[in-house]
Amino acid sequence: MTEMNMIQSLNSALDNLLESDPNVLIFGEDVGYFGGVFRVTDGLQEKHGSKRVFDTPLAEGGIAAIAFGMGLNGLRPVMEIQFADYIFPAYDQIVNEMAKLRHRSGGEFSTPVTIRTPAGGGIKGGHHHSQSPESQFTHTPGIKVVYCSNPYNAKGLLISAIECNDPVVFFEPKRCYRGPFYGDPHNVPTWKGHEYSEVPEEHYSIPLGEANLTMEGDKCTVIAWGAMVHVAEQGIKDSGISCDLIDLQSLVPWDRDAVVNSVKKTGRCVIVHEAPKTSGFGAEMSASVQERCFYHLESPIERVTGWDTPFPHSTEWDYLPSPQRIAEAIKRTQED
Amino acid sequence: MTGDEQGGDSGGFAVPDAPSRPGEKSHFEPWTYTPEDLSQPDPKTCTAEDTADHSEGLIRVLDDDGVASGEWNPNLSADELSLGLEQMCRLRIFDDRMMKMQRTGKLSFYMRSLGEEAIAISQTMALQNHDWLFPTYRQPGCQFVRGRSMVSMINHCIGNVEDNVKGRQMPVHYTYKDGHYISVSSPVGTQFSQAVGVAMASAYKGEDQATITWIGDGASAEGDYHYAVNFASVFKPPVILCVVNNQWAISTHKNFASGGENFATRALPYGIPSLRVDGNDFLALYSVTQWARKRAAAGLGATHIEILTYRTGAHSSSDDASRYRPADEHEYWPGGDPIERLKNHLILNGDWSEEQHSELEQRLDEEVVAAYKEAVTHGDLANGPWPPASTIFTEVYEEVPWHIQEQREELGK
Numbered sequence: 001m002t003e004m005n006m007i008q009s010l011n012s013a014l015d016n017l018l019e020s021d022p023n024v025l026i027f028g029e030d031v032g033y034f035g036g037v038f039r040v041t042d043g044l045q046e047k048h049g050s051k052r053v054f055d056t057p058l059a060e061g062g063i064a065a066i067a068f069g070m071g072l073n074g075l076r077p078v079m080e081i082q083f084a085d086y087i088f089p090a091y092d093q094i095v096n097e098m099a100k101l102r103h104r105s106g107g108e109f110s111t112p113v114t115i116r117t118p119a120g121g122g123i124k125g126g127h128h129h130s131q132s133p134e135s136q137f138t139h140t141p142g143i144k145v146v147y148c149s150n151p152y153n154a155k156g157l158l159i160s161a162i163e164c165n166d167p168v169v170f171f172e173p174k175r176c177y178r179g180p181f182y183g184d185p186h187n188v189p190t191w192k193g194h195e196y197s198e199v200p201e202e203h204y205s206i207p208l209g210e211a212n213l214t215m216e217g218d219k220c221t222v223i224a225w226g227a228m229v230h231v232a233e234q235g236i237k238d239s240g241i242s243c244d245l246i247d248l249q250s251l252v253p254w255d256r257d258a259v260v261n262s263v264k265k266t267g268r269c270v271i272v273h274e275a276p277k278t279s280g281f282g283a284e285m286s287a288s289v290q291e292r293c294f295y296h297l298e299s300p301i302e303r304v305t306g307w308d309t310p311f312p313h314s315t316e317w318d319y320l321p322s323p324q325r326i327a328e329a330i331k332r333t334q335e336d
Numbered sequence: 337m338t339g340d341e342q343g344g345d346s347g348g349f350a351v352p353d354a355p356s357r358p359g360e361k362s363h364f365e366p367w368t369y370t371p372e373d374l375s376q377p378d379p380k381t382c383t384a385e386d387t388a389d390h391s392e393g394l395i396r397v398l399d400d401d402g403v404a405s406g407e408w409n410p411n412l413s414a415d416e417l418s419l420g421l422e423q424m425c426r427l428r429i430f431d432d433r434m435m436k437m438q439r440t441g442k443l444s445f446y447m448r449s450l451g452e453e454a455i456a457i458s459q460t461m462a463l464q465n466h467d468w469l470f471p472t473y474r475q476p477g478c479q480f481v482r483g484r485s486m487v488s489m490i491n492h493c494i495g496n497v498e499d500n501v502k503g504r505q506m507p508v509h510y511t512y513k514d515g516h517y518i519s520v521s522s523p524v525g526t527q528f529s530q531a532v533g534v535a536m537a538s539a540y541k542g543e544d545q546a547t548i549t550w551i552g553d554g555a556s557a558e559g560d561y562h563y564a565v566n567f568a569s570v571f572k573p574p575v576i577l578c579v580v581n582n583q584w585a586i587s588t589h590k591n592f593a594s595g596g597e598n599f600a601t602r603a604l605p606y607g608i609p610s611l612r613v614d615g616n617d618f619l620a621l622y623s624v625t626q627w628a629r630k631r632a633a634a635g636l637g638a639t640h641i642e643i644l645t646y647r648t649g650a651h652s653s654s655d656d657a658s659r660y661r662p663a664d665e666h667e668y669w670p671g672g673d674p675i676e677r678l679k680n681h682l683i684l685n686g687d688w689s690e691e692q693h694s695e696l697e698q699r700l701d702e703e704v705v706a707a708y709k710e711a712v713t714h715g716d717l718a719n720g721p722w723p724p725a726s727t728i729f730t731e732v733y734e735e736v737p738w739h740i741q742e743q744r745e746e747l748g749k
Contacts (some may be wrong), residue, residue: 025540051540057570062529062563066571069533069547072518073468075540077533089559096523097530105511105519106501107731141732141740165734209737253737 004199005191006177009151010040010116013158014078016203018048021076024162026053028063028080028116037082038118038177064090064115068097071111071167078162084119084171085128091136098167099142113167116158119147120227120274121306121320122175122185126313132226132275132306137169138251138284144208145251147171147225150180150196153249156206164208173227183231183323211255213262217242220268220330223259223285225251228272228321235272235304235326241334251281259285260292267298268333272321277305302329354589358658362668369394369614371406376623379630384607391600391610394644397619400672402680410462410623414687420461420618421678421688422696424453427477428675429700430486431649433708434493438507438653442717443493447473447508451648451666452582454618454674457481459548459578462625468538469517470531470549472524473508474580474647482515486707495722496715502727524585525551525558528577532564532638535573539635546632548576548625550643554585556602557593565640569606572637576628577603579640580615582647587660600642608640615645616671618678645671725749 004012017024026041032055035042045053056063060081067077081087087094094115102110121130137145144166148154154172161168175181179190191197215233219241224232225248236243244262248254263269269289271282282303289301304321312319356362373393377386397409412420431448438446449456456477460469469478479489491498493507501511501519511519518534521527531549538545551561556579568575579599583590596602600612609631613624621643628639646669650657657663682688715721729736729744736744 057563057566059559059563059566061559062532062567065526065529065560065563066533066536066567069530069535070537070540071533072530073534073537075537092523093526093530097521097526100521101519102734103731104501104505104509104521105513106499106504108500108511108513109519110734144733253739256738 001198002201003192003197004151005179005197006148006151006154006172007039009155009199010158010172011042011044012199012201013155014041014044015047017159017162018044018052020203023074023076024052024078025070025075026078026080027056029056029058029082031055031080036080038174040116041080060086060090061093064093064098067113068093068101068111071113072101072109076112076162078114078116081115081117083129084117084133085131087117087133094137094143094167094169095140099140102166103142110165111167112165114161115167115169117169117171118174119171120173120175121311121316122181122227124313124316127310130311130316132171132273134171134251135275135279135281138281142167144168144253146208146249147173147251148249149173149176149226149229149247150194151191151199152196153206153212153247155199156204157208157249159203160205160208163205168208171226175227176230180230181227182234183320185317206249208250209253209255211249211258212247213244213258214247215243215245217244217266219243219266220270220333221246221259221262221266222270222272222326222330223248224272225249226274228274231321231323232272232326234323236330238323239327239330241330243330259289263289263293264296267296269297270302270304270326270329270333272304272326274306274320276308277303278308280305299333299335302333304329352589352591354591354661356662356665357660358662360662362662362665364668364670367394367670369396371396371399371404371408374406374408376407376627379627380634380636382609382631384604384609387609387611388604391604391612391642392598394612394614395620395624396614396617397623398617398677398681402677402684404619404681408620408623410619410626412619412622414682414685416461417678417682418688420457421675421682423457423477423480424618424675424678425696426480426700426703427453427457429697430704433701433704434490435653437708443507444717445507446493446653447651448649449474449477451673452580452615452645453477454621454678455550455580455615455643455645458618458621459625462622463546463548463629466516466545467629468531468534468545468547469515470527470534470547471517471520472527472550472552473520474552475550476508476510478517479510479512479515482512482517484512484515486704487710490708490711491714494711494715494717496711497721497723498714499723502723504727524555525560529560529564529567532567532571532573532575535575536571539573544633546574546576546629548578550578550580552585553579553581553583553590553593553599554588556599565603565606565608568638569608574632574635575638576625576632577638577640578643580643580645582645584647584651584657584661586651586655598642600640603640608638610640612642612644614671615643616674616677618674
């Protein structure tokens with residue numbers, strides 16, 4: 001075990017697979033010589049060569065297209081979209097092409113592309129360096145959607161994503177690259193000493209589709225993913241109420257048993273995400289919990305989310321779900 | 337002409353129009369191109385600049401009288417030529433029958449290659465059997481060259497229980513992996529940039545394998561076309577990028593796809609050798625494809641080819657082309673008909689006759705009818721059997737995840 005931040009653990013995952021599988025290629029904007037604007041691919045080109053790790057033209061639609069083609073011709077491409085906000089020029093290639101290739105070809109072709117992309121707010125990134133567009137992919141059959149939250153699950157999930165024979169969109173909460181985020185911009189801890197910063201140097205994987213129960217309690221189930229897992233942890237502590245905290249990790253497919261068993265136990269549910277509320281993945285969670293746990297529910301399901309507005313710059317702390325909003329929601333679920 | 341082609345000072349912006357509309361006389365500028373116009377540069381030393389004339393002009397081998405000449409003459413044997421003629425006729429007769437099936441309600445939809453048969457047939461014949469083909473819906477003919485059974489193709493078009501894509505895609509959206517023919521998808525242009533990635537993978541693996549892809553003049557306005565040319569320019573993979581300029585994208589004339597007259601020259605500033613070829617000239621198509629294949633094999637990267645042709649048929653069975661262009665416009669196309677031109681060439685050479693041609697057409701029609709009869713033994717459009725409903729849920733992912741399994745159980749099939 002080595003203490004790593006999330007950048008180092010993602011880098012370690014990529015390094016392990018470049019080492020073990022000659023068909024793994026990594027490419028995107030600034031990922032080669034420079035090692036990525038967030039340094040996730042730092043040193044990989046130098047170590048593995050420029051045929052394995054390379055820069056591309058600034059054209060997300062083209063990056064996704066060549067990844068599609070490489071994947072169907074036997075390679076295992078790992079492409080980076082520098083910010084999730086910039087994934088939309090590639091949307092057609094992901095939604096109409098990657099997601100449907102296996103099905104449309106009767107299983108004759110498939111393309112095991114992994115799309116890594118930093119997402120979410122908290123870095124003063126304004127409209128276009130802050131969005132969390134996971135629900136724009138969870139609504140597309142044929143791709144898997146993963147959202148890591150800490151150094152340990154980042155590495156284990158990324159390895160599973162790359163080894164998966166289906167296309168995977170892999171969201172990395174950029175606010176948590178160097179430390180967990182508890183919702184207080186004046187408190188900026190690093191990953192040092194955090195239980196999930198102990199990461200094996202060697203290959204390991206966390207199955208896609210499995211959630212992680214990170215706190216256990218009996219009064220309420222809080223479901224979150226990405227950076228909001230840590231904000232929710234703070235919100236639970238602030239509420240003083242005993243809660244299960246489920247880090248969903250995989251959104252498609254999501255862990256039915258973890259969610260259903262917890263809500264049946266607690267009878268209450270709060271869902272937290274930083275993306276806008278309307279048609280967010282929280283709506284899917286809420287509907288599913290209602291369908292599966294209605295007779296166990298003691299109170300209405302709460303959603304604490306980003307607002308239905310563009311993501312702001314200087315007022316982002318009022319946009320993102322705060323520990324206070326989460327604590328209030330948890331308390332509301334306890335009312336008769 | 338109703339378009340306002342003036343912009344700027346005269347007010348507003350320019351809106352182009354087609355050269356002729358229904359009720360107007362069809363007109364194309366006569367071609368002055370001859371097979372002697374253009375030299376054949378060495379594919380292994382040729383630069384983009386060396387192809388300036390080849391992208392501005394038009395590579396032809398067959399003249400209007402059916403005589404083959406010039407440096408681009410591939411000098412194919414009579415056997416190769418008659419096989420090419422047979423495959424083109426097979427495609428046309430297949431299309432005719434399938435279109436009749438669509439008109440009588442036996443297929444939901446159909447798209448013909450009418451007037452463009454030489455492209456898929458000649459170019460596929462000019463390649464190696466393991467080269468990747470990344471087609472649009474207008475190159476199904478590749479599959480005949482690669483040996484796909486006609487019955488299997490019809491099974492797909494019907495969407496019956498033997499359809500290899502399990503009734504999931506519209507007719508003519510073929511998949512044929514054994515023939516290295518990558519599955520067709522409806523969004524136009526996406527394959528063009530994907531093909532660059534396919535070729536990069538072949539190069540990465542060190543295989544002598546080229547990838548050919550096609551795009552229409554209309555779809556060349558999509559970003560995917562421009563991604564493809566730019567990525568091919570940067571990474572130099574063994575890819576052959578063909579723009580089939582058949583003048584029409586449903587009702588959108590090629591004047592709306594580009595403000596310029598020429599599609600071939602677009603890739604010159606990217607440093608990609610670019611050719612413009614008579615798309616109804618089987619020999620010229622064969623030759624330029626072979627030339628591009630040599631560049632690919634030598635590790636010299638992409639070749640960009642404009643294939644100048646005319647979409648003789650409507651866009652699809654859902655389209656009535658006489659609503660937006662003169663119904664007889666194809667008769668005025670300076671490139672003529674690809675089958676007639678190769679047939680006349682073979683007859684001129686003493687290698688073919690009208691009688692042989694009639695016999696061939698008769699034999700092919702019987703072949704198509706027999707194939708259709710066999711295909712419907714596996715199910716027809718009205719009565720099935722169709723693929724089981726469970727195929728809705730399979731192959732969305734490698735394994736069926738729990739939420740899709742639940743939905744399958746809800747359907748109860």
